[in-house]
Amino acid sequence: MFNEKWTGVSDMNGTKQYFAQKSVWAGLLAVVAIVALLGWAFVGSTVNPVPKRIPVALVAADKGADVPGKGRMNIGDVLKQKLTTEMTPTGEKSPFEWTVLDDEQAAAEGLDRQTFYAVVVLPETLSADFVALLSPQPKPAEVRVLVNQGKSGVAATMVTQAVGKMLEGANAALREQALGQLQQMKGDAVSIAQAKALAAPLAVTFQTVHPILPNTANGNAPVVLTQLAWISALAATVLLFVAAGKAGAGASGGWGIAASQLIAGLAYAVVASAAILAVVGGLFGLDVPDVTETGLFLTLAVYSFFLLQSAIVNWIGLKGMPVLVLLFFFGLPILNLPPEFLPDAARDWLYSWIPFRFSAEGLRDLFYFRQGLNVGGPASVLGWIAAAGAVVLLASGAKRTKRAPEPSASVDAVR
Incomplete structure (x- = not known):
């Protein structure tokens, strides 16, 4: 009986200690904030689209x-x-x-x-x-x-x-x-x-x-391919970042590791774009008008996304992943609407700079216009994103080198 009573008291104390934690009650506010944030991302920009101008x-x-x-x-x-x-x-x-x-x-x-x-x-x-x-x-x-x-x-x-x-x-x-x-x-x-x-x-x-042809996802093919490009780049970013961490453990070749990420990322982009077109075209029957041109542009999109993501992750670590995931969630709904249908806040503060936009615009020209008149602008923006991301990614090599242990210090320690 004493043991049963003691166990009951312990359980009561454990319950009090659990609910006494501030994190439990702060979690309620966190849930509300997450719902509000994702609700705005999924519904706020599309619940009542009013066309303007x-x-x-x-x-x-x-x-x-x-x-x-x-x-x-x-x-x-x-x-x-x-x-x-x-x-x-x-x-x-x-x-x-x-x-x-x-x-x-x-x-x-x-x-x-x-x-x-x-x-x-x-x-x-x-x-x-x-x-x-x-x-x-x-x-x-x-x-x-x-x-x-x-x-x-x-x-x-x-x-x-x-x-x-x-x-x-x-x-x-x-x-x-x-x-x-x-x-x-x-x-x-x-x-x-x-x-x-x-x-x-x-x-x-x-x-x-410039009609929307059959077997192009009812006109949403550019958006679908853009989403797949971002997810593919995200997977490549995580995999190559983890590989860089393993290769750089106790080493001083920070610049070399960063450059290796850059080179490997290009290979990943080529393979990812080929896989995307093979899956959506060969497996699901999406009508891709020009596989070569679409594949080259999609490779540019995947690579620019990879360099942008890697530039963030290399500097702040995997803690930057939620930012990239949130960017995807916020960009996903607005890509399906023309900018003139979006609220002013979503159009001016999100659509105007979000990188998905330029990929979708370039792919739209390749799918439905096929004259090459409108693909140059989006391609140049993606190129600048890739260039900036490459510079920041390579610069992260200096941080990795600085954190690596000095060889002389290791020798002294052995002595």
Whole structure:
């Protein structure tokens, strides 16, 4: 009985000591902080994406036309005013940032260079075709909308819907205008052909440029490959850092070890990029348009990520790994949205500098544009990241050399 009582007292004391620790209660705050941090990373940037300042272009090429008894009119100017207004008919701020161009060639170049998500083309004969609605052989005036799907599938869908609604409103206004002119000219008599044409005075056609091809993860192939590149580089960073620690134990060749990490990292990057393409392409059927170009760019991305990560880990040790993991978690959600859909804080303070962005942008050009016009910028940024990471990585060799024991001291100790 004494032993049972003593054991009970000991258990009570152990419980009191356990809950008396500050770390137990501080852990509650840590859990809340972790949930808040990861919640912001996964949900904060994507829970309610509101598009703002989406760059689109308007080709206002309409030359106008003469209306019998009414003088000259220009439907293109009317549509230009309706489309580029800062406020929508419902009183909300327009999500678009319009650039007005004079010719379609400049618009095509802007689409190729990923400057615009879409282009609305008002042709030279727009007003003339509208006036023809009043003739015995009417036909709708054509307006074309070029949607740059390869730049972002999410934005392409949104732009198509929004521009379509805006042109529907313009269609209704032009229908009323044309009916009024017809009644003034012919009274109430409207032919069947004219009635059909007046149902939709504007014939709006949507054309997809730089389309997202099948078997490319619904347009997310650049993001998927970027994620795999970061994880591959992270694994290489840990493995080569541990190997460097073993090789440098009691040695003084800090510079040589750092240089060896740099060289081995390149080999890891080549193997990792080849493995990524082999797995996603050969095993899962991802359609990679140009394996050689994509493989070279992916190698650059993996190597730049490796050098950036190794530069951090070599100086502060594996304690830097949580920073790299958090960077991945924060970067993962925002890569799937266009920057114009992100909150200002996420776009300005995270997306603007996060290294994943440049890998995804370069791969997007290789997958959906295939002209080499947009890959140079991201490649140069990744190159600068790699160069800076290599310098910092090599500089860590001085720290390793400084910490190594002096050979003479070892000899004296033996004596």
